[in-house]
Amino acid sequence: MTFPFSARLLDPRGRRVLITGASGTIGRALGERLTRAGAHVVGLDLRPTGDEPFTVLACDVTDDDSVASGTAAALALLGGLDVLVNNAGTGGPAPAEYAPGAEVRRQLEINLLGTWRVTAACVEALVAARGRVVMVASRMAVMQLPLAAAYGASKRAMVAYADALRLELGTHVAVSCVYPSAVRSPIHDSTKAAGLSLEGMSVYEPLEGVVDALAGAALAVRPRRDVPTTRKGAVEFFLARHLPGFTDRIVARTLAARAAAGAFDGAALAAGVVARNGGRP
Incomplete structure (x- = not known):
């Protein structure tokens, strides 16, 4: 097993780990990896499947009371907390040119405020253990x-x-x-159904590499502030941070080419993008 971009690792045995979105693709794989390594893992998820190889409690990260009760139960099972992994998240079609509606609010509520709620509920335990928080962000946090x-x-x-x-x-x-x-993972299903799939603009990476990077962030003796998951991702992260105009031009050219090739034909939410980039009506 390898952990890219990390150096020496802490012994995972007995480390107390809480993972949100623990029944989803990434959360389940990470929880299984850490459990096999000897960590004590508890997960939170809106809809636990019941067949996860570690304990997962039902919790709605958009609800204050659910977060309060869910985190309290998880911390009681763990007996404290060494690592919080904020993995719960969702995506969906939301072009910037349209006024924000329910879809935009849903994503902000889960991805941002859900993370905030759970973290705040765990601060006391994390401080007591001198623990760490791992945020599952996205390349799109730096390169839209x-x-x-x-x-x-x-x-x-x-x-x-x-x-x-x-x-x-x-x-x-x-x-x-x-x-x-x-x-x-299923997070892309709603975007694809709306005809706004970003296939061709975003390259899929292996789940195993993402889990490696997350496990490394959770266990590194000297945890890093920012952790890309691939070497290509590290280059993109550097360019987006230091040469944003350059990355904007690359993304814009790719978008124009895909629109002209008919990738978004019939997608109502992409009609403006298609028209402005010379695509087929």
Whole structure:
């Protein structure tokens, strides 16, 4: 097993880990990996499947009472907390040119405010253990893609929250942000159904590599502030941070080519993008 971009690792045996979105593609794989390594893992999920290889409690991260009761139960089972992994998240079609509606609010509520709620509920336990927080951010937190403004905005805001948390708790708690690209999972289904699939603009990466990076962030002796999940991702992260105009031009050219080739034909939410980029009506 390899952990890219990490150096020496802590012994995972007995480490107390809480993972949100634990029944989904990434959360389940990470929980299984850490459980096999000897960590004590508890998960939170809106809809636990019941067949996860570790304990997962039902919890709605958009609901204050559910978060309060869910985290309290998880911390009681764990007997404290060494690592919180904020993995719960969602995506969906949300072009920037349209006024924000229910879809935008849903993504912000889960990706940003859900992360905030759970973290706040765990602060006392994390400080007591001198633990760490791992945020499952996204490449789109630094390099926005078109037609998915809500997702990028929510993940960029998550990173801003992580930065504030690091400044406030950094004497006792480490905070790392991990930046996957795209992993094949149901999170993309609603975007695809709306005809706004970003296939061709975003390259899928192996789930195993994302889990490696997350496990490394959770166990690194010297946790890193920002953790890309691939070497290509590290280059994209650098370019987006230091040469944003350059990355904008690359994304814009790719969008124009896909629109002209008919990738968004028939997608009502992409009609403006298609028209402005010379695509077929």
